[in-house]
Amino acid sequence: MADYKLWNALKDAKKYRWVELSHSLNNESPYWSGIPEGSVELAKTVWDWGKPELECLIQTFKFPGQFGTHIDFPGHFIKGKALSEKYDVNDLIFPLVVIDISQQAKKDPRYAVTVEDIKAYEAKYGPIPDGALVALRSDWYKKWPDMDALSGIDAEGKENAPGWSLEALEYIYKVRNAAANGHETLDTDSSAVAEEKGDLACERYVLDNDKLQVEVLANLDKVQPAGAVVIVSYPRIEGATGLPARVWAITE
């Protein structure tokens, strides 16, 4: 029998750990309050059992693009920029870099990752490789599906969640040539940064620079900080500013 290289490579790949990085979604899963109610309707029966023509069950699925673990395209924040159809499947597999700010976030829930945090990572694990997806581990995913806990809403209605700083994003994109960033929180910006700028300025920076981001990730504490590979996949729907994504890592 012929020896097929890729079939052998698949066997080798299966020996690693495959870690699900997406939340499981159902009709109770939360979404941003700016989106109208009724925007989620999953598994609605449109062809039921018991029809003489064909015995089977067919459903429809409705959800916002920014639902659960999702990918955002540049056109989400910048009119006219790239949408879902621009990306091929091989644009959506990356070396995964996981920066751990879970301890800092425990002390200060508005913590914004610093350039120093990233340099400390690089001193330990080596430089962020070209084309990486750089993800922030905050352990915030453990708060899913409690939207108030994820936002860190306090008695005054202010949000308190950790996230990115503009300087850290500039570092990963300009000094290193990252392709995408990710986080377990709802927003790119730490609440402190968003409040100071009066906008989601970090998210706008990412998308205005034609980079991609993956939000509301899960399980970043279960992968190696360096050396894992991450795959981001979404149904091949055109014209989307964002879509729920299936995201997983292959890791040692």
Place this chain on the structure above:
Amino acid sequence: MADYKLWNALKDAKKYRWVELSHSLNNESPYWSGIPEGSVELAKTVWDWGKPELECLIQTFKFPGQFGTHIDFPGHFIKGKALSEKYDVNDLIFPLVVIDISQQAKKDPRYAVTVEDIKAYEAKYGPIPDGALVALRSDWYKKWPDMDALSGIDAEGKENAPGWSLEALEYIYKVRNAAANGHETLDTDSSAVAEEKGDLACERYVLDNDKLQVEVLANLDKVQPAGAVVIVSYPRIEGATGLPARVWAITE
């Protein structure tokens, strides 16, 4: 700098060809006539540009589970059987076997693949490996998005499309230990088989045996008949009998 095995493996994988096997979907994409009209509503704006709170665009997406290139779970045809949530990401990557019946289908558009066709493949390329996704190449994907052409509707309203026979499915699942089957056509069964049985008997066989199938595939003429790897991915939505899938092959 540390030498990360999986980061190097990713660089190697990128040297192969990555072939998109899913159709691109929009509001004009067809779906089965048994599904009520209005079941597709993609990229509907629910948060528009120009709001003072946040300058961005958010949409909703609605579609049937069996829309475009899609995966079917056993619960689609058999009440109580497994649905979308049963499968992990590492259950959805397979050695890809492509059986070419495009010449036979050109002569007879109701052609059903035979056990002999599959044995002829095996004589040339070696036995179907354990856990394979076995896909039928018919070149039928070139008819997308013309639903009538895909069904092969004739003057009498009868369907004429190639597909599987029960014997061929029994061979790949019982004699070989395949995990899934796929095809470029709308249905598993060739029109001749479906008519004879008065049911989609082949599809029912696959799903009743807890196997998976991927329908309305594209581009099977662009991958190697043996030695490629195929990835099938869908958003992590619970309770689905089927979902549009992003499917791609990595091939020499």
